[in-house]
Amino acid sequence: MNEELLRIDNLSVDYKVRDGFLSAVKNASFEIRKKEIFAIVGESGCGKSTIAHSILRLLPEHNEIIKGQIMFKGKDLNQATEKELEAVRGKQIGMIFQNPLDSLNPVYTTGKQVEEGILIDKIPREEAWNRVIEMYKDVKMPDAERRAKSYPHELSGGMRQRVMIAMMLARDPNLLIADEPTTALDVTIEAQILRLIKQLRDEYGTAVMLITHNFGLVAEIADYVAVMYAGMIVETGTVYDIFDHPMHPYSSLLMKALPRMTKKEGRLTTIDGSVPRLTSDKPGCRFANRCPFAKERCFNEDPDIRKISETHNVRCFLEKGVDVR
Numbered sequence: 567m568n569e570e571l572l573r574i575d576n577l578s579v580d581y582k583v584r585d586g587f588l589s590a591v592k593n594a595s596f597e598i599r600k601k602e603i604f605a606i607v608g609e610s611g612c613g614k615s616t617i618a619h620s621i622l623r624l625l626p627e628h629n630e631i632i633k634g635q636i637m638f639k640g641k642d643l644n645q646a647t648e649k650e651l652e653a654v655r656g657k658q659i660g661m662i663f664q665n666p667l668d669s670l671n672p673v674y675t676t677g678k679q680v681e682e683g684i685l686i687d688k689i690p691r692e693e694a695w696n697r698v699i700e701m702y703k704d705v706k707m708p709d710a711e712r713r714a715k716s717y718p719h720e721l722s723g724g725m726r727q728r729v730m731i732a733m734m735l736a737r738d739p740n741l742l743i744a745d746e747p748t749t750a751l752d753v754t755i756e757a758q759i760l761r762l763i764k765q766l767r768d769e770y771g772t773a774v775m776l777i778t779h780n781f782g783l784v785a786e787i788a789d790y791v792a793v794m795y796a797g798m799i800v801e802t803g804t805v806y807d808i809f810d811h812p813m814h815p816y817s818s819l820l821m822k823a824l825p826r827m828t829k830k831e832g833r834l835t836t837i838d839g840s841v842p843r844l845t846s847d848k849p850g851c852r853f854a855n856r857c858p859f860a861k862e863r864c865f866n867e868d869p870d871i872r873k874i875s876e877t878h879n880v881r882c883f884l885e886k887g888v889d890v891r
């Protein structure tokens with residue numbers, strides 16, 4: 567369970583904006599091993615989707631500058647040509663998004679759309695359709711045969727997300743990137759879908775990069791977690807490292823916020839203070855202005871990533887870390 571699949575090295579993404587550049591991701595580094603569920607958590611706007619979309623160069627506005635390495639199976643996707651990336655998208659790395667309706671064609675049945683992906687591999691049509699039904703059963707679609715003949719608008723949000731997962735897994739990718747796949751769903755369905763992703767990882771061996779606001783479910787289904795703050799990955803580690811022994815003040819404050827979870831069970835509550843403007847990138851830790859432990863140095867120097875153990879890394883000057891819970 568420890569073979570490297572994706573390694574991100576010093577990834578920085580700047581968006582060109584009216585008043586200059588917005589540093590949405592700065593020097594992010596992490597790796598995802600085969601068959602691993604790797605979750606990225608952090609407040610809204612901290613750069614999670616930017617990382618996810620940079621991997622397959624799928625940022626919609628095309629105003630980004632991507633620097634750093636995105637090594638996938640030994641090849642740097644940031645240096646790949648558009649044609650090379652085409653071969654990776656879908657086939658080797660699948661991606662699902664928050665709103666499946668954006669990705670589904672309203673005029674074809676959902677089964678036909680899943681079948682299309684299978685037919686790319688030149689499988690006979692009848693066999694392909696049987697595979698569609700098999701996939702619908704694997705994603706626990708109720709009444710699989712009938713639902714495969716349904717159009718997107720005839721399905722619930724949860725069912726549509728099951729279709730998307732089936733569509734991606736049908737092509738047997740090595741990595742599935744799931745960018746807030748359950749944010750639009752109610753909490754019961756959200757838990758079902760995230761648990762399904764874990765079951766499918768166990769069955770198919772597909773590694774998953776998961777972006778979600780639901781901390782409770784991250785603890786249940788992920789192997790590794792990266793905590794992001796204002797474009798920087800401040801801590802990475804196993805679920806145990808992050809949830810039981812957070813070292814970065816930001817992660818620690820997030821964990822402290824957990825018992826105060828509101829109606830939307832498991833969702834992140836925010837911490838006092840505000841995120842710095844990312845258009846005026848100055849040296850120093852980006853969390854310093856909200857950090858109860860900040861010293862002068864924190865405002866002037868960028869902390870490097872420090873290795874705490876084989877699995878645990880933190881970007882903070884505090885030698886011993888803090889645990890404010």
Ligand SMILES: Nc1ncnc2c1ncn2[C@@H]1O[C@H](COP(=O)(O)OP(=O)(O)OP(=O)(O)O)[C@@H](O)[C@H]1O
Binds near residue numbers: 581610614629
């Ligand atoms: N095309 C763009 N041009 C300019 N700024 C952008 C663009 N896309 C995103 N941003 C900004 O970059 C920052 C990171 O956004 P991103 O969507 O990656 O965050 P996120 O953590 O995924 O947020 P959420 O959880 O709300 O989806 C935000 O400040 C956002 O406003």
